[in-house]
Amino acid sequence: MPRLPAIRPREVIRFLEQHGFILDHASGSHFIYYHPVGRRRAVVPKHNRDILKGTLMSLLREAGFTREDLISFLQN
Numbered sequence: 001m002p003r004l005p006a007i008r009p010r011e012v013i014r015f016l017e018q019h020g021f022i023l024d025h026a027s028g029s030h031f032i033y034y035h036p037v038g039r040r041r042a043v044v045p046k047h048n049r050d051i052l053k054g055t056l057m058s059l060l061r062e063a064g065f066t067r068e069d070l071i072s073f074l075q076n
Contacts, residue, residue: 006050040064
């Protein structure tokens with residue numbers, strides 16, 4: 001199983017938007033993204049630091065993706 005790279009919130013946002021997620025609203029220090037067809041959501045922290053690995057895995061799981069999905073997106 002490949003390791004997750006250090007990734008910034010703007011890269012996660014780009015990944016989500018290319019997979020059909022749209023920005024629903026911002027709440028405090030988080031962006032809430034929503035997928036209109038799959039009825040899934042993803043909460044992305046809005047700061048300029050790398051997202052912690054546990055937080056990133058939780059975000060991916062909540063949105064319905066695997067680590068391999070993200071890694072293959074980043075390699076393209």
